[in-house]
Amino acid sequence: MRRRSDGRLMAGGRLAAALALALLLPAGPAAATPAGSGGESESGTLRVCADPNNMPFSNDRGEGFENRIAEFVARELGYRGVAYTWWAQRRGFIRNTLKAGACDVVIGVPAGMEMVATTRPYYRSTYVFVERRDRGLKLASLRDPRLGSLRIGVHLIGDDGANTPPADALGEEGIIDNVVGYMIYGDYSEPAPPSRLVEAVATGEVDVGAAWGPLAGYFAQRAGVPLDVVPIADTGGFAPLAFQFDIAMGVRHGDEALRGRLDALIAERGDALRAILAGYGVPLLPVSAAAGKRGGGDD
Template sequence: MIRQHIGISMKQILLSAVLLAGFFNMANAAEKVETLKVCADPFMLPFSNNEENGYENRIAELFAEKLGADLQYTWFPQRLGFIRNTLKKEEGTSGKYACDLVITVPSSFELAATTKPYYTTSYVLVYKKGIGLDDLTDPQMFSEFVKEHKPGVKFGVSDRGPGQLWAMNQGMMSSEHMVPYQGQPGDAKVHPGQRMIEDIAAGKIDAAVIWGPTAGYYAKQYKGQQEFVLLPIPDDKSNREMKYTYSISMAVRYGEKEWKETINKLIDENSEAIDKILTDYGIPLVK
C-alpha cells in the first residue's frame, strides 16, 4: 500500500517535472528570438520606409538590440491587404510567417492581437505662422475666427478619415473654403498629409486637418525656414463619431500569447527611449 502510494507520488512528481520543463522551454523559446521580423510600409514616413528612416524602423532596431536578434522586414503598402500580405502570410509549409510584428496600429485594431498602447496622438489643425491665423489657439473656434478675421481662407481636407466630419461640423465644407485631397492616391508613394503640409508652406492653402504624426513630422522638415502651429483637435464627448484622439499599439497574430507578452515587456522596459524616438520625429503626443 505504501509502495503503491509512493509509486503514484513519484509518477506525479515526474509528470510535474516534465510539465514544468515544458513550460520553461516555452518561456525560453518566446524570449529567444533569432530574427525580429517586422511588417512595414516601404513608403510611409514618418512611420517607415524601405530606407529604414521611419520611427518604426528606430523602434524595430531598439527591440532587435534588446532581443539580441537580427532585424528583417517584409514590405507592403499599408492599405487594403496589408495584414493578409504580411503578418498573416505563411511561408510555404514551414508554419512560419513573412513577419511577426506590426509596430503601428490603432489599439482598437481587430485584424490582429494588439499590445498595450505605447503612445496616444490626435488629428491636428495645422496652419503656418504669419498668415493672419496666429491668434487662433482653439481649433473649435476655427470657423468663427475665419468668418471674423480671414473670410477667404482655403482649408485642406482629406476625403478619408475624421477630418471631414470636423470640417463639416465647422461649416468649412463649402467650395468657397474647402480644398479636397485624395486620402488614398493610386500611387502608394504619395502621402496626402505630406502634400497638405507642402501646400501650406507654399501658400496654396491656409490650413488643414492632418493626422498628428504626419503633420508633426513634415512640419518639422521646415524647421528654420517656416514655423507651423499644430493644434490638437479634442474628441467631442457628446458625439462618439467625432473622435480625433487615438491610442496606438503594436500587433501580433491572435493566439501568440508569449510573443505578445514579450513585446509588452519591451514596450514597458523601453518606454522612455520610445518616447524620445517619437519626439525626435515630431510626433505630437497626448498625455
Template sequence: MREKIHVRRRLVFAILALTVGSMEKASAQDGEAPNFVVCADPGNLPYSNQAGEGFENKIAQLLAADLGKNLQYFWFAEHKNFLRRTLSAGLCDVVISVPSALTMVTTTRPYFTSTYVAVMRADDSRGFSSFDDAWLKDARIGLQLVGNEGVTTPPAVAISRRGFNEHITPFPMWAEDNSANPQGQIIEAVADSRIDIAFVWGPFAGYFGRKFGDRLAIKPILQDSQSRDLMFAYPMAIGVRKDAAVLRDKLQSALDRNQEKIAVILNDAGIPTIDQSSVPGSFGPEIKPSVQ
C-alpha cells in the first residue's frame, strides 16, 4: 500500500513539474517573464555601452519600466555575427535597433529612420551635392571599414563605381585593442583637416560630431543618380525572434505610448532622423552592417 502511495506521489510531482515547466515556457513565449533581456554591444556608442550611455540603453530602460519588467543585458560585440549568436540563440528577448526589413527576425514598426550622411567642414566652400561632384575625384575621402562580414556600405559602392579610389582613407569601425569609440575617429579627421569629406552612417556622424558644433556640416544622402539600386536611408525597429509575435505586439504598444520620450532620447544623442515618406525607392536590409 505504501509503495502505491509513493508511486502516486511521484506521479503527482512529475505532473506538477511538467505543468510548471509548460507554464514557464508559455510565459516566456508570451513575453510574461519577469526579466526584459536585451542583447547589446558593450562598447558601441551611440547605440550602447556597459555604462548605459547609449540611446539603445535608454530606450531599453524606458520599455522595461513601461512593461513592468527587470532590465537585464546580454553583452556581445556586434561585429561578430551578433544576431545569430545572441537573439537567434535564445540568449536575449530583444535587440533595440535593427533594420525593419531584416528577414531573420520579427520587428515592430519602425520608430526612427536615419540615413548615411556626408560630413565636411562647414567653411569648405565646395560643399557636397552628390557623388557626381567633380571635386570628389581629387578629394581626400574617408570611409569606414565595416569588418570581416563582407558588407560594403552604400557610399563606398557609389565611390567605387566612379573610380574615386585613389585618395580614400579607411577608418576602423571596431577596435580589437579595446580603444574607446573608434567610430568617432573619422569625424575627428574631418574636423582636423586630415580628410576633406567622410561618408558615415548618420547616428555615428551626429553623435560624434556634436562636440565640434557648427564647425561641421552634416548632409543626409537620400539617393545616388547613377546607382538606383543603392539604399542610403533605413527605417529602424525593435527586433525579436520569429516566434515572439506576442512580445513584438507588447513592445509596439510600449513604443506607441512612449513615442515622444523616445524622440527626445534620439535627439539628445544627436541622432539625425528623417521622415520615412521623404525617401525615394524601397529600403534594403543593411545599415548596421555588423548586425547579422
C-alpha cells in the first residue's frame, strides 16, 4: 500500500469506487464510434460486454447478477438471447469491447461515467464493513476508535496499489500499520479473485473488512461462518472521497436507440432488477435524487 513521505496512505483510485470494475482506470484513446444499432446483432441477440471471471458481477458460466440482469433485459426487450464478448475488466476493457464495436452494452457502470453513455441508474450501493458475527464488533464508522487496534482488510486497485475510499479514509485517520491490503484482481487464474478479503474475515486473518457492498454481501452469504455486512456511516468529513454510488448501464456514445430502450425498461421494471440484486446480497440504497434521469453518483 502506497504511503506519502509523512507515512500516511496516498490518495488514489478515488473515482474507482472499487466497484472492482477497473472501468474507471484510463482506457487509452477512443476507437471510432459506430452508429447506434439499438444493441441488436444479426442473430437478434443482445450483445453484452462482460468479464468471464468477476463474480458476483459476471462469469462465463452465467452465474453473476449482471448475467441474470442481461438475460432479463434481453427477454423484456424481445431479443432472442444474450451474446457475450468476454474481456477481463481491467485497463482497456471499454476500449477493447464497447468502443471497438464488439458488443453494445455494459450492464454495470458508475452513473455518469464519461467514457460511455450511461442510462438512468438502476441501483445504488455503498461501501460496507464485513465482520464475523461471533465477534460482536458492530462497527459502522471509520472514526470508531477501536479501528486503531483491529486488523482491517481493504481492497487495493491496480498494479500501482491505488487505494479504495475506505483505505484512503483510514489513512486520513492515521490508521496505517494495522491495515492489510488485498488486490481486487487477485490471482485471475483462480475463480472470484476479490473473494480473498471476505475469506480473510471469515478465517480470522483480519478482524474486519471494508469493501464495496455488492462484493461483500455476496461473498458473506457464502462464507463458512455467519458474517455481518453493515454500511459504512459517518463519511461526511472525508471529502472528496465517495462511499456510495449510483450504478447504471453503459452503451456507446451516440447509441441513443439502445440507451432509450434501456432507460424505459429501468423506469418500468426497476423493482424486478433490484430483486435480482437483493438475491445476491447486494446492499441497496435509494437511488440519489441528484442522479436525475442519467446523473452521476457520489456520496
